[in-house]
Amino acid sequence: MIYLNLPNITFINIFICEILLLFIFLFTKIKWENHLIGDSGQRCLVTIDGVDFPIPEPTPWSKKWYSHKFEGPGIRYEIAVSIFNGWIVLYNGPFQCGAWPDKKIFKSLLILKLAHEECVVADRGYKDTRRVCHPDMGTPEQQRAMEVARARHETVNGRLKNWESMKRVFRNNRDKHHLVFRSVLVIEQIKIQNGRPPFQVDPVVDPI
Numbered sequence: 001m002i003y004l005n006l007p008n009i010t011f012i013n014i015f016i017c018e019i020l021l022l023f024i025f026l027f028t029k030i031k032w033e034n035h036l037i038g039d040s041g042q043r044c045l046v047t048i049d050g051v052d053f054p055i056p057e058p059t060p061w062s063k064k065w066y067s068h069k070f071e072g073p074g075i076r077y078e079i080a081v082s083i084f085n086g087w088i089v090l091y092n093g094p095f096q097c098g099a100w101p102d103k104k105i106f107k108s109l110l111i112l113k114l115a116h117e118e119c120v121v122a123d124r125g126y127k128d129t130r131r132v133c134h135p136d137m138g139t140p141e142q143q144r145a146m147e148v149a150r151a152r153h154e155t156v157n158g159r160l161k162n163w164e165s166m167k168r169v170f171r172n173n174r175d176k177h178h179l180v181f182r183s184v185l186v187i188e189q190i191k192i193q194n195g196r197p198p199f200q201v202d203p204v205v206d207p208i
Helices: 014-025 032-036 102-108 140-161 174-193
Strands: 044-054 072-082 088-096 119-121
Touching: 032 044, 032 072, 032 088, 044 102, 044 140, 072 102, 072 140, 072 174, 088 102, 088 174, 119 140, 140 174
Parallel strands: 044 119
Antiparallel strands: 044 072, 072 088
């Protein structure tokens, strides 16, 4: 089993980060097709969520950057996690938090990747969005299963925010933020696949 204990990316030169990213991506397994692993006929195979990270106040000020999650400027990414095994199977971003609500991001890419009648599990912020199942739908048992799958997704988000470079205001050029984010994402995925997975959940019985 592989356990990674790398230095905090906050203190890595961005150029070195780019090289690290290029090297790691040769071996990464963040692939959309991995969401089919373990598929036993359910329509909902992944959970999705938007995750925000703080940045310095842009000049000039614009509400397009505003994140309601921490009441300040931020960058948002969408992450998809396999319900079957907890693997990260897709990310989309970066986006301006205020200009790109979760629904809009979902419609920009992930919905186009779904197979015929395939759906995703998300929180109530995606209510009334086509191809999305949320915890207000279905039977009490189905609602509970979706809540547990959503909770597991939050643990994956939390792993990303454990990195100082992600939870603190990003002081480098914000155009470089995605490089650090992808490096962290890939490292966490490698850890998930090599002995440190999030807690496992039962497959969601589709409520629709």
